[in-house]
Amino acid sequence: MFMYALSAMPGSVSTISNRELRLAARPRGLPGPNVWELTDEEVPEPATGEMLVKISHISLDPAMRGWMDDVRSYIRPVALGEVMRAPAVGRVIASRHPGFAEGSWVTGLFGVRQYALSDGQGVRIVDPHLAPLPRYLGALGITGLTAYFGMLDIGRPRPGETVVVSGAAGAVGSIAGQIGRLLGARTVGIAGGGEKCQWLTDTLGFEEAVDYKLGNVRRALRGAAPDGIDVYFDNVGGRLLDDALAVLGVGGRIILCGAISQYNTGERVQGPANYLSLLVNRASMTGLIVFDYEDRYDEATDQLLAWLDAGALIAREHVVRGEIDAFPQLLLDLFAGASTGKLVLELV
């Protein structure tokens, strides 16, 4: 463990280290404690054009599991020995970047660490007076943006159509379903357990909720979508995707956002045996990567903020206070479905 004196730090900071969570090994199945390594490094000093961010909140996302695998993907894998990639919120505590003043709150892919150096690329300034900080990792972050572009650009539900969302009590699903409702669609959520289902219908305004833990999802979906599913926003994959395909309507649109059921099996992904439903129904299945929409983040954030302010959109964050070393267990909790809404680690 290394400790360094920071001569250039403002305020009361004197001798501190930067604790970071690094990927030490590639996981097979669930990422156990053996895949992580905690290190303490010198807090870096910003060069010209850089800033130093003190991180306050770290996001936990199912997609992180994919980033840990050494495969060609939409983003390069986290390298062995590298700090784990994560969206985070923090405060600029030292800046030599003209676009970011000291004291600003910012969000970006800062990683699972206490302090991050940034050149400002992909960093957005956030306003803690407009919304609580964890929300910038949820409804106003990558999560909400994913739901927004998936629903508006790919799903495009028309009024009266039936939208079904899997992982509906999760961070992306809970926002996606509500956006479907705001666009005039009937919204059905699939979630695990009575409590989550009740939250969907009683608080978020979903028309119906299907508890997959009760079994026979296909029959429940047939009941909830008697004319077929028009839009299926998929965060789960596996059997639920096959069930949705079996109940798909003519011209249905499936948004492939994730496949949390398949990330940690340690086995080959289960392909959707009912995929020919796409053919029979002239339907489509389209992948969504939110990073493609970066030039429209502002438009989307404005709309999401307006819906939130009007009370038309309800965001929920599950904030856990802890240190960097709390991250590995929280990630396992996320995959176990232990949280409702957006799971965020708030650094103490």
Next chain:
Amino acid sequence: MFMYALSAMPGSVSTISNRELRLAARPRGLPGPNVWELTDEEVPEPATGEMLVKISHISLDPAMRGWMDDVRSYIRPVALGEVMRAPAVGRVIASRHPGFAEGSWVTGLFGVRQYALSDGQGVRIVDPHLAPLPRYLGALGITGLTAYFGMLDIGRPRPGETVVVSGAAGAVGSIAGQIGRLLGARTVGIAGGGEKCQWLTDTLGFEEAVDYKLGNVRRALRGAAPDGIDVYFDNVGGRLLDDALAVLGVGGRIILCGAISQYNTGERVQGPANYLSLLVNRASMTGLIVFDYEDRYDEATDQLLAWLDAGALIAREHVVRGEIDAFPQLLLDLFAGASTGKLVLELV
């Protein structure tokens, strides 16, 4: 066996029967002889608004296998005891329909029979001087229209993009690949056997052909599409679809036209295990049913005819002369991949 005297028949027809092929049982796996029944019925007389067509050519299509299953689909299943559904070409030999004069050549879903009664719905007049009659079941029929709308409406290849077609030496695939080339794309065909592959490259102008019988299609596709597949026109499904998904490029479009590899297994369809490639690549997989485009058949036929006349598009029909009872074995030949181009039964 019934024979009737036809008083209203023109010309030399006197005492004839109408031999029809009916579905007697639902097949499991390949449709063996036990699923068929030949019957001889009275040749019907057209009522007002109807016409009688003497069939000359009957189409054989992989999609027919799906029509024989009792499942919800884009078209109702052929009922047990019903004449097998099939596109056909024939001549109007008696007409009480104002739109169809006696002596006209027509095409429609007349079925596997010698004579068909029709009210004209879905029937198009064809011109034997513009193209040989079997071609109206191939490049100028449902087959060519499927290739046309799949490529132009769903695939939309841009010049320089890479188009890969499975079942490329088949009726739909051979036209789809050529349309891709006409739109300026690099075209790669997957087919079974050296002869078919050579036909694709030497005669049809495909840039490359991959012989799936040689194995390791994935590696061959990586070589043929080093920047990834932009458009995959899928007639085959199964392993080849998984191979194509593995080599898909960013923004790739998969046209789901068929899945001939899965029709006769008698087992559950094999879902594409690599489907998350759609997510990683922001790609799409979209089902195509040609019947949805009926109001644009004329536009497409005009374009296909123009390409054929200019020699830019090459159509090949594999015409087998025989009687109605030749149909079952020909259908098995089709599934065995015995034909190149469009397989047609010409009634003697």
